[in-house]
Amino acid sequence: MAYYSAVIQVCFFLLAYYICLTAGTDLEGRFLQFEKNFVNVKEALEAKVVTLETKVARLEAKVEQQESQIAALILKEREKDQSSSTKKFTMSVELNQNYKRNAIFRTCQELRSSNPLLESGMYWIDPDGQGVGDDAIHVFCDMKSGKTLIGHDSESKIDVGKCAEPGCYSRKINYYATDRQIESLIGLSNNCSQRILINCNNAPLNVGGVEYSWYNTKSKKSDGKQTFSDWLTNCDSSRTQDTGRLVNYQQILNRLNFGGTLKGSLQHTLGKIECEGKAKNEGMPKSCEDLWRMGHTLNGIFAVKGSKSIESLYCDFNRRPNENGFEKRIGYADVKSDPVHFYVQRNSSFNTKYTPIPFHFARVNEGNAMNLTSGEFTAPRPGTYFFSFSGIAEYSHLHKNQVFMYIGLFLNGVVRIGGDFTEEGSSYYHSNKRGPLSFQSTLNLDNGDKVWLQIYASSNDVYLLEDRENHFSHFTGFMLEENIVASL
Missing domain, CATH: 2.60.120.40 (Jelly Rolls)
Known part of the structure; x- marks a missing residue:
C-alpha cells in the first residue's frame, strides 16, 4: 500500500508541473480533464492494490499451511529417527548381553594373546569361566602390557573433610565387578596391585600408638585391618603427597577409613585394581586349581601328578578353587577317602x-x-x-x-x-x-x-x-x- 501511495503522489506532482507549463492555453479545461483522468487512475490503482493484497493474504495462508506441513513432517521424521534409535539401542543392548554371555577370554592377557592388533579400551571378560559363575565384567584392557584394570566408584580425588575421631570417615569401595570375579582374576594373574594416593596436611595417622587411619581388605576368610604406616610417614605437620601401591594383591581392598583431620586436611585417590601376566604353573598339573589356571572349564575327571603316583581328580569348575566341592580326589579324601x-x-x-x-x-x-x-x-x-x-x-x-x-x-x-x-x-x-x-x-x-x-x-x-x-x-x-x- 505504501508503495502505491508514493506512485500516486509522483503522478500528482507531474500533473501539476504540466499544468503550469500549459497555463496559457485552456488551463481550466485541461485541469478538469486532468482531474478526471487522475480519478480514473486512482480508482484503477486502488483496485489493483486490493487485488494484490488479496493475493498476498492467500500466499501467506499457503506459506503458513506449508510451514505447518513441514513441521509435521519434521516431527514425523524425528519420531521415526527416535524409534530407529531406540531399536538400535535395544539391538545394541541385546548384542551386548549376548557378547557378555558368550565371553571367551578370562583376562586381558588372554585377549591380547588371541589378537595382538587390538587397541586398548573397554572389553568384556569372564574370569571365573565362560558360562559358569557370575556374569562377564566390563574392564579396561591395556593392550600394550596385557593388564586388566577393574574400576570402582572412588577413583577421583575425594576430600575427607573435618573429622576428629579414629576412622570417623569411612568409605566403602564399590567395584564394577563381583568379589568372585575379582578373586578369579587375581588367581589367574601373575601379579595384581592397586595404587593409593594421599594428600595430607596436619592430619596425623597415628597418635600415641592409636591408628587414626587404615584400610580394610576382604577375603573369604576374614576382614583385615591394614595401616598406612608402612609407606606414608609424614602427615603430622607439613603438606605431603605420598603414593603407595599394594603389590602381590590377594585380598580385595573394600573400605578406606580416616580420622584426625579436625585441624588439617586429607584427600585420597584410589586407583583401579591392576592385574597382569599369567599365574605360573610349571610342569604337570597337580590339582584342579592348576587345571583351572590352565583354562579348563568343563567339569570332569582328570589325571594329575600326585606325591608318589598319578592320581585321579573330579573337578567341579562351576565352583571357585576356594569353595567346597571344587575338587574331589578319587581314591583319597572326599570320594574314595584316606586308607583305613x-x-x-x-x-x-x-x-x-x-x-x-x-x-x-x-x-x-x-x-x-x-x-x-x-x-x-x-x-x-x-x-x-x-x-x-x-x-x-x-x-x-x-x-x-x-x-x-x-x-x-x-x-x-x-x-x-x-x-x-x-x-x-x-x-x-x-x-x-x-x-x-x-x-x-x-x-x-x-x-x-x-x-x-x-x-x-x-x-x-x-x-x-x-x-x-x-x-x-x-x-x-x-x-x-x-x-x-x-x-x-
Whole structure:
C-alpha cells in the first residue's frame, strides 16, 4: 500500500508541473480533464492494490499451511529417527548381553594373546569361566602390557573433610565387578596391585600408638585391618603427597577409613585394581586349581601328578578353587577317602564274657576307626572290609570236666558273623594246657556299622592268654574297597 501511495503522489506532482507549463492555453479545461483522468487512475490503482493484497493474504495462508506441513513432517521424521534409535539401542543392548554371555577370554592377557592388533579400551571378560559363575565384567584392557584394570566408584580425588575421631570417615569401595570375579582374576594373574594416593596436611595417622587411619581388605576368610604406616610417614605437620601401591594383591581392598583431620586436611585417590601376566604353573598339573589356571572349564575327571603316583581328580569348575566341592580326589579324601586299617594287641589275659574285648595299644590305626578302650571298630565309610583274629586259650587249673572257650566276631551287637572255639575233654593234669583260636572274615559294611570281638561262651577257668612281652592275641582289619556310589 505504501508503495502505491508514493506512485500516486509522483503522478500528482507531474500533473501539476504540466499544468503550469500549459497555463496559457485552456488551463481550466485541461485541469478538469486532468482531474478526471487522475480519478480514473486512482480508482484503477486502488483496485489493483486490493487485488494484490488479496493475493498476498492467500500466499501467506499457503506459506503458513506449508510451514505447518513441514513441521509435521519434521516431527514425523524425528519420531521415526527416535524409534530407529531406540531399536538400535535395544539391538545394541541385546548384542551386548549376548557378547557378555558368550565371553571367551578370562583376562586381558588372554585377549591380547588371541589378537595382538587390538587397541586398548573397554572389553568384556569372564574370569571365573565362560558360562559358569557370575556374569562377564566390563574392564579396561591395556593392550600394550596385557593388564586388566577393574574400576570402582572412588577413583577421583575425594576430600575427607573435618573429622576428629579414629576412622570417623569411612568409605566403602564399590567395584564394577563381583568379589568372585575379582578373586578369579587375581588367581589367574601373575601379579595384581592397586595404587593409593594421599594428600595430607596436619592430619596425623597415628597418635600415641592409636591408628587414626587404615584400610580394610576382604577375603573369604576374614576382614583385615591394614595401616598406612608402612609407606606414608609424614602427615603430622607439613603438606605431603605420598603414593603407595599394594603389590602381590590377594585380598580385595573394600573400605578406606580416616580420622584426625579436625585441624588439617586429607584427600585420597584410589586407583583401579591392576592385574597382569599369567599365574605360573610349571610342569604337570597337580590339582584342579592348576587345571583351572590352565583354562579348563568343563567339569570332569582328570589325571594329575600326585606325591608318589598319578592320581585321579573330579573337578567341579562351576565352583571357585576356594569353595567346597571344587575338587574331589578319587581314591583319597572326599570320594574314595584316606586308607583305613588297624592292628591292635593286649597286655594281659582276659576272660570276661558277653562284652567287646578291649585292647591296650595299636601297632597301626590308620583312620582312627578302631577304639581301643571300647574294643569296637566303626566303619567310617561304606565298603568291603577284612578282619582277622588269632589268639591262645589257656586252661590254667587241674580239672576233670570238659573245658572250652568260644570267641566270635559280632556286627552291631546282634549278628555273630563267625568265630572259633577250643575245648578239652575231661582228664586230669597238673600243668597248664593251651589251645589256639583263629578266624578271618570279609564283610560289606555301611557307614557307622560296628564290629568287635567277644567271648560268648567259656568255662570259668579258661582265659585268653596274654602278657606284656609275647603278645599272643592279634586283631587286625582293613578296608579292601570303598563303595564310591554310596559315598557320594
